[in-house]
Amino acid sequence: MSKEKPKVAFYWCASCGGCEEAVVDLAEEVLKVIELVDIVFWPVAVDTKREDIEKMADGEIFASFINGAIRLSEQEDMVKLLRRKSKFIIAYGSCSYMGGIPALANMWNRETIFNWVYSESPTVMNPDKTTPKTKIEVKEGELELPLFYNTVRTLDQVIEVDYYVPGCPPTPQVTKNALLALLSDELPPKGSVIGALSKSVCEECPLNETKPDKVLIDSFKRLAVTKIDPEKCLLLQGIPCLGPVTRGGCGALCPNGKMPCTGCFGPLDGVLDYGGKAISFLASILDVPPEEDAVLKAIENLPDPVGLVYKYSLARSLLRGRIIKKGGGSE
Amino acid sequence: MSDKVIVVDPITRLEGHGKITIFLDEAGNVKRAYFQIPELRGFEIFCRGRIAEDMPIITPRICGVCPTAHHTASTKTLDDLYKVKPTPTAEKLRRLMYNLFMFEDHVLHIYVLAGPDFIVGPKAPKAERNIFGIIKKVGKEVGLKVIGARKKAREFMTIIGGKTIHPVFGLPGGVSKQLSEETRKQLLEWADEAIEFAKFTHDLFKKLFLEEYKDLVFSDAYMHKTYYMGLVDEHNKVDFYDGKIRIVNPKGNEYAKFDVHQYLDYLGEHVEPWTFVRMTFLKKVGWKGFVDGEDSGILCVAPLARLNAADGMKTPIAQEAYEEFFEAFGGRPVHYTLAMHWARIVETIQAAERIKELASDPDITSPDIRNIPTEKPSVGMAVVEAPRGTLIHHYETDENGIIQKVNLIVATQNNAARICLSIDKAARSLIKNGQVDEGLLNMVEMAFRAYDPCHACATHSLPGSIPLVIEIRNSKGKVIKELRNT
Numbered sequence: 001m002s003k004e005k006p007k008v009a010f011y012w013c014a015s016c017g018g019c020e021e022a023v024v025d026l027a028e029e030v031l032k033v034i035e036l037v038d039i040v041f042w043p044v045a046v047d048t049k050r051e052d053i054e055k056m057a058d059g060e061i062f063a064s065f066i067n068g069a070i071r072l073s074e075q076e077d078m079v080k081l082l083r084r085k086s087k088f089i090i091a092y093g094s095c096s097y098m099g100g101i102p103a104l105a106n107m108w109n110r111e112t113i114f115n116w117v118y119s120e121s122p123t124v125m126n127p128d129k130t131t132p133k134t135k136i137e138v139k140e141g142e143l144e145l146p147l148f149y150n151t152v153r154t155l156d157q158v159i160e161v162d163y164y165v166p167g168c169p170p171t172p173q174v175t176k177n178a179l180l181a182l183l184s185d186e187l188p189p190k191g192s193v194i195g196a197l198s199k200s201v202c203e204e205c206p207l208n209e210t211k212p213d214k215v216l217i218d219s220f221k222r223l224a225v226t227k228i229d230p231e232k233c234l235l236l237q238g239i240p241c242l243g244p245v246t247r248g249g250c251g252a253l254c255p256n257g258k259m260p261c262t263g264c265f266g267p268l269d270g271v272l273d274y275g276g277k278a279i280s281f282l283a284s285i286l287d288v289p290p291e292e293d294a295v296l297k298a299i300e301n302l303p304d305p306v307g308l309v310y311k312y313s314l315a316r317s318l319l320r321g322r323i324i325k326k327g328g329g330s331e
Numbered sequence: 332m333s334d335k336v337i338v339v340d341p342i343t344r345l346e347g348h349g350k351i352t353i354f355l356d357e358a359g360n361v362k363r364a365y366f367q368i369p370e371l372r373g374f375e376i377f378c379r380g381r382i383a384e385d386m387p388i389i390t391p392r393i394c395g396v397c398p399t400a401h402h403t404a405s406t407k408t409l410d411d412l413y414k415v416k417p418t419p420t421a422e423k424l425r426r427l428m429y430n431l432f433m434f435e436d437h438v439l440h441i442y443v444l445a446g447p448d449f450i451v452g453p454k455a456p457k458a459e460r461n462i463f464g465i466i467k468k469v470g471k472e473v474g475l476k477v478i479g480a481r482k483k484a485r486e487f488m489t490i491i492g493g494k495t496i497h498p499v500f501g502l503p504g505g506v507s508k509q510l511s512e513e514t515r516k517q518l519l520e521w522a523d524e525a526i527e528f529a530k531f532t533h534d535l536f537k538k539l540f541l542e543e544y545k546d547l548v549f550s551d552a553y554m555h556k557t558y559y560m561g562l563v564d565e566h567n568k569v570d571f572y573d574g575k576i577r578i579v580n581p582k583g584n585e586y587a588k589f590d591v592h593q594y595l596d597y598l599g600e601h602v603e604p605w606t607f608v609r610m611t612f613l614k615k616v617g618w619k620g621f622v623d624g625e626d627s628g629i630l631c632v633a634p635l636a637r638l639n640a641a642d643g644m645k646t647p648i649a650q651e652a653y654e655e656f657f658e659a660f661g662g663r664p665v666h667y668t669l670a671m672h673w674a675r676i677v678e679t680i681q682a683a684e685r686i687k688e689l690a691s692d693p694d695i696t697s698p699d700i701r702n703i704p705t706e707k708p709s710v711g712m713a714v715v716e717a718p719r720g721t722l723i724h725h726y727e728t729d730e731n732g733i734i735q736k737v738n739l740i741v742a743t744q745n746n747a748a749r750i751c752l753s754i755d756k757a758a759r760s761l762i763k764n765g766q767v768d769e770g771l772l773n774m775v776e777m778a779f780r781a782y783d784p785c786h787a788c789a790t791h792s793l794p795g796s797i798p799l800v801i802e803i804r805n806s807k808g809k810v811i812k813e814l815r816n817t
Contacts, residue, residue, distance in 0.1 A: 228701075
């Protein structure tokens, strides 16, 4: 291995493994990546230990791609170590970038989750009300489990992040673009979203030509009970598609599957709060009289605004979805 | 503090990876080995308040390795919730997607995760025990075949399901997208290759299991007599997409056969304080602790269990392989955990054959892909066979289809107790008088790898590949040795 090749690390936190699969989906192109960089750390595929990372000089790793949100204390420790050792930290995928779907849990606390999972669920048979503990005395000795935080955090709420790669998961093309952007002579400005586009999903959508300049509808519809015309812009059919406010680069995968964009690539440049932008956009296309009854009628099919506009970004929202706790216990 | 210092590598703990702690007695023999899964995300809670049709979008995020299993279980739960049947074409498209998924997911496990133990060898140098080692041993051509077969299947899945990692096409009463005639033809052309590839894989591994690694596969260190559970069709044949849940006892006799709506009568979940995963057991038999046998409610799911619980396969070549499998082991049921690998290949053949059958059906390109629900939603339950075992989704909603309650019984949860048994037994068999061989790591890993466990699913939290750490503690509880695979 040539010494001049930049060192790259891949790491995962609270995630589903889809971001790992996304890298694997580079398929034979992984071999091309290896020509450009040395992968020094990738628990799913490369045999490097934490000690090896600790032994490295600060800043020795060129770039660490970290996917997953922060749910456990150990995840925080590990990303802090990688921060020290890396020149660039890249938040890879929606969970790391915006909290992702697991951050919807921020509407509840640890206690509520534990109660359901270990007690209330209809299949659980747990008369002694056993719950997992961080330290457990068993007959033979002591066992440990990590601490489950009350809230899910984005990577940049824990360490400084240099770049973001969006997507749930990022597509192979976006991943490749991001790597090339990092290796280019002219680095993107710090804090940029890299690998994806600066235009919206609509610009890549095959149905965009059926979308007029100004979309106006009289009410929203529920996908569950609505027949969809596969050749017509979903917004015109009353389906809340978030394509207009979502960053493109995915190739409009969901609209190509005849389903609405749900916003996994996050906001376009300059937007502070994705959900805020999305909800104001949806409001702007409603053509109803400014009367309370008429408006409520028009939006009666949007019963879950949080799940609609913050599906992937609750942890990053200005609201954060925090719970007012009854008695401390916050991290 | 010093006598309590536990040398756990935060790499493994960080992700809540599988963790094994082995306690030794004073003579250095194993008192007990614990297999812990340290993480949780709480999907069942945060799905509350969501609209029902979001569930097939949200629940695949439980696991990015088997998102199609969750997507399909969720979509079928919506059918049940809205009391609507998918159109015949829609059901065929879902089955097609599902068999493509089973095929590529099994291939991933056979070659990338478990295959190296058999093709390269269980005690081969660690650096070679991977897909690259396989390529080295059997040739680049085979390696490219593996990568190519998976890639092609996943390309078709993107066309059919919108996305491969986290599909989107499932809706109550059908699917969102019609299949084009062009894609159908391409699929049909490729299906023969897929069948050939599955047969090739079968021949390759059968030889290894029956010759080179016979002692290992037939070893008591990897054997437990438990109940087996799997979905069967109306002829009691293995069906991945739908059917009745059938359970056979350790003698191989039918213990129960029921519709998913009765799952609460049969399945319970046990909680231990030292792991986040809930462990499924047979309610009526009862939780008797970590023991096997007919009096213990511990059960087994996934390929071996599906073959044990069924009377045969749905397709002709897979049926031949099924018969050969049981003949090799001396009849049904088979209790050897490592036979799981062989069973997985039998299923891969069925998946490939089903892809061809479905792609041969001209009706699959019909535009009639959706029945629009007209009933009010209330309760929905559905089951599929995920690659890693029986998967049940259960939702309750208000009359507007807003989720009120969610219960998920996920494949690896059903195997969780048996995996603990396997780890404990393998450790006891392999560690004697304090002698801990480095080869132990892989031999113990093989005990759980056979299940292809997915702890992302099991705890609704983790990635599918689990770095493993093994701690050996002396009788004082002190860590005397630590082994890990990352």
